[in-house]
Amino acid sequence: MREGQVRIPAGCAISGLIDRTGKRMSGEAIIRSIAVMRDRSNGLGGGFAAYGIYPEYKDYFALHVFYDGMAAKKECEEFLESHFDIINLSKIPTRKVKSITDEPLIWRYFVTPLPTKLADSQLDEREFVAKCVFRVNTYINGAYIFSSGKNMGVFKAVGFPEDVAAFYKLDEYAGYCFTAHGRYPTNTPGWWGGAHPFALLDYSVVHNGEISSYDANRRAIEMYGYKCTLMTDTEVITYIIDYLHRKKGLTLEEISLVIAAPFWQTIQGMPQEKRELCEYLRIAYEAQLITGPFSILVGFEGGLMALNDRLKLRSMVAGEKGDMVYIASEEAAIRAIEPELDRVWYPKGGEPVIVRLYGGQSDGN
Amino acid sequence: MFDFTEVNPMAINFLYPNYEVERNYDRCISCRACERQCANEVHEYLPDQNKMVCDDSKCVNCQRCVSICPTRALKIVKTNNTYKENANWTGKAINEVYRQAGSGGVLLSSMGNPENYPVYFDKILLNASQVTNPSIDPLREPMETKVFLGAKPKAIERDARGRIVNNLPPHLSLSMPVMFSAMSFGSISYNAHESLARAAEELGIMYNTGEGGLHEDFYRYGKNTIVQVASGRFGVHPDYLNSGAAIEIKMGQGAKPGIGGHLPGAKIIGDVSRTRMIPEGTDAISPAPHHDIYSIEDLRQLVYSLKEATEYKKPVIVKIAAVHNVSAIASGIARSGADIIAIDGFRGGTGAAPTRIRDHVGIPIELALASVDRRLREEGIRDNVSLVVGGSIRSSADIVKAVALGADCVYIATSALLALGCHLCGSCHTGKCNWGIATQNPELVKRLNPNLGYKRLVNLLTAWKHEIKEMMGGMGINSIESLKGNRLMLRGVGLNEKELEILGIKYAGE
């Protein structure tokens, strides 16, 4: 049974790091960090998001696609050719790793929307790409675009995260920001698409927890044109962030006041301006409020946001050393790669940690 | 007008009393309280024998005597005298023929549809979080039941400094997702209205004036009042429209879809006639349909004329009965400028309605709600309106299930009447309500002391609020917004595939 027919609750480990100067570093550090939390996952899912890894193609959308077979690849490529100018395509280079078995075909395409198609669609290029991703993932059987951002890429599979990294030769990539995820699903997803991170355009999300508001969030977000195919929290959370950030134009701080909205009793005590903002956001976007335990790392072009649910029912700790910022489910995962930290702190429930490259515009969009 | 309660011109009495009063003479101390409190004159004291006796044929089983008897000496039993009835010709069906063969008139009844059609709330089960995610303890953590009813803003607007501009349309804010549904001043008493108004104020929710206008004494409860505009336009004038927190256009009522209302002239006296602005003694007929609304675009004009009259400061609610094409109707209303849609299920109560219509017209609220919620989402207009459902909500569990199916709030009326003392005897239309609720007779109206009545309503809803918090906490939800439309929190039992599909829920065990 393929993931998506049924909702599979999962515990997990997450980790992320970013160099605010934008200097690119090897994936080696993130691998070591996630490996420390091996017992937080059960080998049924692992993955990484890496930002700044395709400098030479940074103006093109890098699509990472899983195919069940050649037929699906052929159909998908026909679709891509009719909508995009494909600059380059290739299999994603991988290594043989004993514990990673029956992998699908994994291809990568650097594309840009065909100008005629884009003009006809009366959409901006990012909405155009998003619609195409939904079209492929929903209607082309056996094809699944699991990464679709510029100058970034997601690498995920069924297996322990450190084995997945080895499989994708993540150590050979260099980026200014990495996030990682080890999954502990209650039953075997057996399908690579279900692993985290979940990505759409340059947004990527790794999540540890299990939200209670899932179906309320899902049914609301689907009304705005998103297709939930995986039935996982991460998918819905990614779409919510894309919707609020890209489509509604809310800032990351405002988004945290929606999805981890302060309680009414807290809002009552706020100064007037903040109080009115929180009341507005809670009423206007009540269906995007997320209740139940969650700790998420949201990667985006030029930065990283970490956020816990209001009651902080999942662990999350942040660390800082010079230009580097680390965030993980456990302090051990940070200390493993940076023993000497300038600052370590536990973000409060509902309090976002937003890290941006020096000089980057406020929200990277 | 033919008095429908007069049953038979012929000498033969076909109708045997449905209920018998059983008095335990060992416990009866002849205190005569039952005699003094029975408006139907069932009980009588025989001084010479110092004994109480009674006339069963006048008993409507309102339980007034049973409840106040200080020595618990009375009980009402269903008569064991039975017709030779069968599965097809039930006692009720036979009685109705006898009654109409005698009266020659339309059968009238009160309260909601009593037939044993399925009650879907009783076939839906709630979820609880366990192991993979924790439940939340409402005693230790904040648990929020606050809801807002109205349209959502279409887009974000920012001022020069980039701050979000508050472009929220006018909305209702409630401490919990419950409101007291429409019961007009005239069908229920002044004291009943005062109880509802004061309870709404203390609870931080709303009560609905119903189609009888608003008594001037209750203008002070304006911020907790929904003023109703029905086809009769009784008591509707500019001050009335501006006095409440919202205006409700009554297009339909669950107990009697498609037909109007009829309050007998006997009840149109004193304050009732003044408040309704109609002469004393005239029958108050609310025509069906509104004779200025023959299609959806006419409704839109009424919605906007009401908004104009109140300078766009009040949300407008459109109340409809749950009928077969309720989804299409709701979709149309969601595009008519209405801020809230109220849907009243076929079990909704009424002071008086033709029995046939009450028992056979309309559909269950659970199915109506589920399909309307889905339809509005499919059309992408769910954010245009809030959904309020009623007819009937009997407990806090029904509320949680309704919210999980997609409702923003529920309307309750029969439960509120029960809290005030009603015993569902179903004789509201006779105007002799022994509990002082559905009557204008001053001797009976006096029996509902609002100081006690409003407290019982506050107790009921305070209890329900705690229960809602417990159920939410069990599901790991600490703000009710996350329960709205959260159908994964529901499972069906004893339902067929089609019912599951319409309700949009899985079967228990899936």
Place this chain on the structure above:
Amino acid sequence: MKKVYVNEKWCLGCHLCEYYCAFAGTNEKDMARALKDIKINPRIRIEEKDGVSFAVSCRHCDEPLCVKGCITGALTRKDGVITINKDKCVSCYTCILCCPFGAIAPSEQGAVQKCELCVKSAAGTPACVKGCPNGAIVFEERG
């Protein structure tokens, strides 16, 4: 001090207060047993005429005429409550004459009886207040 007050607006004339008062006086557990075939002699009585009715019982006046009038000192005022010591009372009924409200009456045993706010009975709060179905009799502080 909390006293019994009557809102005739809510009095239904059902006389239940009389029965609950009589019952409280018996200190029995079951009213049926306590009052079966008994002509009750309650310390609270309903006055009614033309649809207006209300209950009358001792007002526990601040300057009680009955205590002043009592020739034996059987009527005393303690913590605001006027109580009767049935042993001392010789049923001369001077108090019955003095009370402007008619709230004192002879009891079966001869000595007078009056409402003592159920201080002695098992009811705790006055039984008439508890028994009134419509809140016409209340037990509260009124300045």
Place this chain on the structure above:
Amino acid sequence: MRYVIIGNSAAGIGAVEGIRQVDKEGEIIIISREPYHTYSRPLISYLIYGKTDREKMKYRVDGFYEDMGCAFMGGKAVTQILPDKKEVGLDDGSKIAYDKLFVGTGSDPFVPPIEGLNTVNDKFTFMSLDDAVSLEKALSPEKRVLILGAGLIGLKCAEAILHKVKSIVVADLAPRVLSSILDGEGAGMIQKHLENKGIEFRLSAGVNKFATDKAYLSTGEEVGFDILVIAAGVRPNTALLKGIADVERGIIINEKSETSAKDIFSEVKLF
């Protein structure tokens, strides 16, 4: 401030309670001829009758004087009032100063000057506890009692002793019993009721002469008796205030119970 109160019955106690309502601190002294804790005089008939006892007939609880913060001087008679020095003189020669004086001396029985009265050895009045105690000692089943006066006191005395003596005759000048309270019809009903109980009446009958155990009535009848009870009315005891304050049959006071003399108050005797 010191208050001195003469008299320990209803008036004196009422004065104490009235003062304490207004002045919780002032010193109060009660002086009483009788040594007893304040008791209810009307109950002396019930005492003999057996309906009450010495304990239950106390007009106030034992701790009354202490609760009210007043000193009780029992068994002391006030012999004179010296308004100029604002003092009262007692029978033991001592003096007590006062700021405010209350004269609650009540009334004394009126003993009509009838010839031969002194020859009667068992004769009693019926006003005080001592009267009742001494009367009760004299009672026995074979004794015949003559009660002079069919007023409240006379009839209450008759009610009290009826079951302890052989016979009772009540004589009164008036044509009916309780002449100052009831009209003929009412008095008739009471008289009939008492006669059914075995009490004989001699109305419109005065006593011209007594001879040890015989009374010669104005009607010419001769009545034999063993015990005589004089209940022929009372006279307010105004002796102490003679020459000090306006006095007629009773002490004249205004609505504030003030007598005409400064700082001296008194009570009203109703009958």
